[in-house]
Amino acid sequence: MVGETKVIRGAIGTPLPHDSAALHVSGHATYTDDIPEPRNLLHAAFGVSQQAHARILSVNLDAVRAAPGVVAVLTASDIPGPNNYGAVAEDDPIFAEDEVQYVGQPVFLVVARTVNAARRAALLGDIEYEPLRALLDPETSSKDGSFVLPTRELARGDAAAAITAAPHRLQGSARVGGQDQFYLEGQISVALPKEAGDFLIYSSTQHPGEIQHAVARAVGLTNKDVVVECRRMGGAFGGKESQPALIACAAAIAAQRLNRPVKLRLDRDSDMIITGKRHCFVSHYDVGFDDDGRILGIDFHHLSRCGMSADLSGAINDRAMFHSDNAYFLPDVHITSERCKTHTVSNTAFRGFGGPQGMFAIEYVIDEIARALDKDPLEVRRINYYGHDERNTTPYGQVVEDNIIDVITDHLVESSDYLERRAQIAQWNGEHTVLKKGLAITPVKFGISFTATHLNQAGALVHIYTDGTVHLNHGGTEMGQGLFTKVGQVVADALSIDIDRIKITASDTSKVPNASATAASSGSDLNGMAARNAAMKLRRRLTEFAAANYDVREADVRFVRNAVEVGDEEIPFATLVKQAYMARVSLSANGFYKTPKISYDKETFTGRPFYYYAYGAAVSEVIVDTLTGEHRVTRVDIAHDCGDSLNPAIDMGQIEGGFVQGMGWLTTEQLWWDDHGSLRTHAPATYKIPTSSDVPDIFNVHMMRDMPNREDTIHRSKAVGEPPLMLAISVFQAIKDAVSACSTNGTAPPIHAPATPESVLDAIEAARQL
């Protein structure tokens, strides 16, 4: 037999296409809105606040009720349970009652025969307000002392003293905007009443368990009475972690009241207005450093726009603090994090979860140091990198044990011709007055694990049927990241069968209970391990059975492709399974996994919050028009660490896609509120995510090889969902580099992200004054 045929289809490390690719391209992949609609289905739409902050004096919904097709109109008083969908703090009303806290906040729900009828009627609400003072930006909130959660601090050593004593000192502010997730599929839930008052909820969510719990609470049931199912999402990026609970609760309340199925699908504008986004940050810094650019002491004061409620802002801002070092050793450090309450939509998870903002701030500071000392920023980055045996402890006390950022940087500097291009660009900029070029390299070190330690657990369920095919379920959700494919590969490997024999099934709270959100890049790490645990139990049972049945030692039972060798005999997998069934061997197993080694003290911010770190680096080159501020990314080189990749094609997709998404965050994507606190960039006409022509002409992406995860993760792979997003900080730094070329002394004036043409032209004009 030829060796290759022994390898199963879908083996670990093969670039298998996404398990749904054939369905995607043919239009047959079913998303929540595509599920055949049940008889009697009604459609819902939110009626929303027109004010950023106001007391509700009266709500007259007569015109709404009288509108064509309307079946019911519901408000807060119709909620059987508590008026809250938030899982962390209880400050997220399903419907505003006495007070509205952002423009677009749901006040009532219209239920109608058609989606159009519901949406038209929802515009007819007559709400009388008494306006209250609205806080529309985090700096105002900070001055006012208005926060959604208490301010947190993290300190090591005496930063103030170190800064004062340092040979050089810089102070300033890094400002970075928020970002809409802009998943292509908007938020949606369908609530189906079942017998005895139970519910089946179809929800486009990263966290079916939380939806289950939120719905049960809202409609006055217990968790056992509600099942939540999600086969796939049309993108999520963190936006479907906590936010779908609002949608599902509203649909369920209506469905319960009317005892009819109800679908609530937000149109794009409503989705962007009603649901949370990435937090914008203002990071004030004060840094002391030596002549080489080595940071001696640093103080960060982060203000973030949390919006009107806590949502996940606590953990997000914690992660921003944890990533304010990025890949750099900060000896004496003090980090303050203010979680500002604003009368705008409550911000939430988005790929990176605060990490990007923390890293944006430190990268900004590093660049400022380099310009102050007239050094190549690369030099200053390198000198501040974490060491291996010393200078290797993070501000929160975790020792960086798996540091490979120096190796990655060396590789990338070489492969991208960084130094040569640096010289070429300097020459080019000297010869041109209108267009200027910029170049920058930035590293990524991203901590992997939920910082809330208890969330680092997962379950799975694997059945083998008597024909030898397998049903695979786990607590993770598929949002396009290829989790189902990867976990399928893990199970195929464990059972040594082709992946085609495995049915990867919808996330379902009745199969795996209490699952954590698919978030924090942890999907494959956690669910892969849990599924492997389940599959290995079955493999163990089959081994024991085969050994007993064929009277051989267990060591002589070997799993080969789609078969089991028992002594000298090769028995097809299906045959062995059938035999095991006849011998009354259980062919169903659940699996469980909890991440080892992690623990940290939430009060002191010390310990080991992260199991390991994922690394990467990118070099970006841009060209900037100094007359208009327009710019284009002309070349990007990336080197990224996936450990031993489970599926290099899928990981490549995460790297490239994450990078481009990060580039959008820092360049074209701008959230813009008017003076009344109304978000005016709430559809693709006004909110601009990258298109294909924004992707760099030269885009070299390299996955580091032969660098297995030093921790015992699933097949020594590394998480890859979030880390690549932050590679795009190199684009912003390259723009900053080009802007600096406009100043006579090489320093850069403040430049804010997103680097829209306006932001860049402002900086260029300021640079010319330097």
Next chain:
Amino acid sequence: MRSDLRFLLDGELVTLTNVQPTRTVLEYLREDLQLTGSKEGCAEGDCGACMVVLADLHEGALRYRAINSCIQFLATLDGKALITVESLSRGGTLHPAQRAMIDCHGSQCGFCTPGFVMTMFALHESNSSAPSSTEIDDALSGNLCRCTGYRPIVDATRSMFDAQTDWTAPWGDAETLRQQLESLADGKSLTTGINSRSIVAPRSADDLAQLYADNPAATLVAGGTDVGLWVTKQYRDLPMLISIGDVPELRELRVDRTHIVAGAAVTFSELLPVLVQHYPEMESLLRRWASPPIRNAATIGGNIANGSPIGDSMPPLMALGTTVVLRQGDAQRELSLESLYHDYMVNDLRDGEFVANVRIPLREEDQHIAAYKISKRFDQDISAVCVGVSCLVRDGLLTDVRIALGGMAGIVKRASASEAALEGKTPDADRFEQAAVALSEDFTPLTDMRASADYRLRVAANLIRRFGKSLDETQEPLEVYDYGR
């Protein structure tokens, strides 16, 4: 006259009566037929998740166009062939576009994928070999993907042309489709509607003139790329629609000795190549005019009659001295494009009067022109500022200087003070500096989500400076858009 809407759906003749005039193609597919492969991503023609392909006969030949089904009214499909994503692989074989998307890992969440596939399908059926990278980017600019970063989709678009395939159209071969479409072309006008809402599609300019004169409150619709949004975004009630997209006289596009003459219902996909042929300097602006699926539907007459202050046609067309021919009943009049606009969304059109055609003068000797657009994103964005400039340089002097700007006022308008600073002067940097500064006399722009008033004024002035620099042929590169491409 007919009262039944007739079109081909994946090769099958569909006949519908009592069609709700503003029902979109996407609603029809998803809600009436449960064909859920086409997705709603934005309901405004910006994301492409709803992409379908329309086949029709253009100058006798079969033509495939990707369009956004979310804003296309069903009733405007009369006489055309609609192709959906589900139908491509109905015969059991994947189309090369689908195959390539799988092989190149072009889908992640998959929600945008059917739309990309349809764009790629139309591109594949319209080209025999892979277009250039820039052309591929352009073709894909009406489709948004949030997962992949596009690289694998671009690869798939390129590689699908190399694929050996035994795919055949499940709805029959091209000749059959052509004959089917020919047999549908009966030249009869269509009237349909329900619940006192109606849509009428006349088939001659005379009929249209009469109909509109009789019903001046009716809404004219051609491609529906703006009117569609009145319905899907603003939930406006439109009692009567007149669909002008298939009025033969309005579909005429010709170049005579002095002008490019485009009927009001000529689409941008049809007009822009002709315009670029005569004015190649406009290529980059015109490539950035919306996106291909919008250009496939949107018409020059619609854009001009709508008269948005941020429309990208008017600044360059005004700079070129374009005139519009208006018709009301049997009466016609011609006026300059700039005199059409009075104030924000107020124009010179009278009750029952419509844009019949647009006359764009051909290039003169020594004419220098430029068209610039500033937006946050290069492709498929709405201008913060759009500038069209034209002048003659004769005997060392600037004459016939015409500068028009969009995004700077309630209407697109000429920059008279800036023009005056240049007219009759030598084309040197000082003069352009004066013209740049003079813009502040011409305009008092607003701040909005696209840009601040201050930036608009500064960048507009810098674009005048850019034009000045562009006249110096020894100049260094001036635009990042095409740099290095």
